[in-house]
Amino acid sequence: MLCGGGVKTYIFKVKLKYDKRVWRKVEILGSQTLDDLHMAIQEAFNFDGDPTHLYFFFMSGKAWDRDSPKYCHPEADGPPATRVRIKSLNLRPKQKFLYLFDYGDQWKFEVEFLKEGIPEKAAYPRIIDSRGRAPEQYPEYEE
Numbered sequence: 605m606l607c608g609g610g611v612k613t614y615i616f617k618v619k620l621k622y623d624k625r626v627w628r629k630v631e632i633l634g635s636q637t638l639d640d641l642h643m644a645i646q647e648a649f650n651f652d653g654d655p656t657h658l659y660f661f662f663m664s665g666k667a668w669d670r671d672s673p674k675y676c677h678p679e680a681d682g683p684p685a686t687r688v689r690i691k692s693l694n695l696r697p698k699q700k701f702l703y704l705f706d707y708g709d710q711w712k713f714e715v716e717f718l719k720e721g722i723p724e725k726a727a728y729p730r731i732i733d734s735r736g737r738a739p740e741q742y743p744e745y746e747e
Contacts, residue, residue: 611635613721613728614690618645618703621712626736631721632729634691638675642685644729645703645713649738661685662702663693667712711741 612634619627628648632641638661646653658680664672676682695717703713 611723612691613723614695615718615721615732616641617716617718618648619714619716620649620739621702621714623736623739624714626738627734628731629718629733630729631732632690633723634689634720636690636729638685638688638690638693639678640729641690641715642677642703642705644731645705645715648731648734649741651705651711651738651741657706659685659703659705661715662704665700665702665714667702667704709741 613631614634616630616632617627618630628645630641630644630648632644642659642661643653645651658677660667660674660676660680660682662669662672662674666672674682675685675688678684678686697717697719700714700716703715705711705713
């Protein structure tokens with residue numbers, strides 16, 4: 605999505621839960637959805653974006669926490685991430701939440717809201733910084 609003025613961007617640092625040295629910074633428009641953030645994370649970590657893999661955003665930072673908001677893949681059981689605009693989350697800088705992708709492999713990412721930004725004439729969401737090599741989504745295991 606291309607953008608001009610009038611809308612804020614939101615900048616997130618997304619880290620692998622099991623190796624926080626591997627991270628990506630993603631910038632997204634406030635008018636975009638958590639589903640757009642999901643797709644940006646998929647791209648940032650070179651995952652295949654397979655639409656059959658379910659995902660959840662747990663706003664407490666804890667998987668399967670029943671007492672805080674959570675948003676999910678449109679075909680999962682819960683409030684769909686496709687209907688939740690980033691700006692509606694009322695995020696505070698340094699606020700962290702959990703992105704869990706693929707219930708089988710359980711890829712866990714810590715998503716930290718860093719700050720708001722001013723959009724440029726660019727396509728959003730976009731990856732603005734990275735560190736470390738992305739893991740293989742489907743590593744080959746020896747039998």
